[in-house]
Amino acid sequence: MYTLLATTVLLLLSISQTTVCSTSAIIGTLCPTNCSCTMTESSRPQLTVNCLGQVDVDSGQLTNQLNSLLSSNLTYGRVTSLSITNTPLTQVPRSVCRLTTLTQLHLDNNRLTRLPDNCFTNLTALTLLSACRNNIRELQDGLFDGLHLLKTLLLSYNRISSIGLRVFNGSAVLSSLKYIVLLRNRIQTLEPWIYYVAVNGLPEKKAELTLAIIISVSLQS
Numbered sequence: 001m002y003t004l005l006a007t008t009v010l011l012l013l014s015i016s017q018t019t020v021c022s023t024s025a026i027i028g029t030l031c032p033t034n035c036s037c038t039m040t041e042s043s044r045p046q047l048t049v050n051c052l053g054q055v056d057v058d059s060g061q062l063t064n065q066l067n068s069l070l071s072s073n074l075t076y077g078r079v080t081s082l083s084i085t086n087t088p089l090t091q092v093p094r095s096v097c098r099l100t101t102l103t104q105l106h107l108d109n110n111r112l113t114r115l116p117d118n119c120f121t122n123l124t125a126l127t128l129l130s131a132c133r134n135n136i137r138e139l140q141d142g143l144f145d146g147l148h149l150l151k152t153l154l155l156s157y158n159r160i161s162s163i164g165l166r167v168f169n170g171s172a173v174l175s176s177l178k179y180i181v182l183l184r185n186r187i188q189t190l191e192p193w194i195y196y197v198a199v200n201g202l203p204e205k206k207a208e209l210t211l212a213i214i215i216s217v218s219l220q221s
Helices: 002-030 059-070 094-098 193-200
Strands: 036-039 046-050 081-085 104-106 128-130 152-154 179-182 208-211
Touching: 002 036, 002 059, 059 094
Parallel strands: 046 081, 081 104, 104 128, 128 152, 152 179, 179 208
Antiparallel strands: 036 046
């Protein structure tokens, strides 16, 4: 009986290891050219795509390959954390906008010039969104609408100079937003959105805002 039990356990372990190897192999096959991809095999899979700042990564080809990877049965409807870093991407691939199971999205160290309309509003499970060290110039109205679970927004080291008046107001329903970091941007004025951040949160969860304001002073003789 003990021999049978031991054999069964070994068989289950073998099947599990084969599945993990198979998953890793498929992810490796779908991984964009000149990039590395890793995916944790758990009840809450985490996928990381890192192009390591390679200069020979083609942006158009990368977008197509990412769309294939993120639309596969291994990722679509399963991944809860996605990290796409160190790439030449100037736009967020549309396949990202369909990953409604995401709770964390990291888009750091790319070349994004703008965050997409009608994208993040589909990702209603998001609790963290990070897009630091890009070339983002503005945050447009409606960008984060409906992300009532979003707690942390990290957008440091961009070129943000414009933030829409309705990005953080009551209509956006950002009731869980607690941490906003906008260091090293090009914000020059204090707009009403800062007030909205303060009043939108729950009374027991006051928001923390970290940013640097560039103040131009004109000296007259």
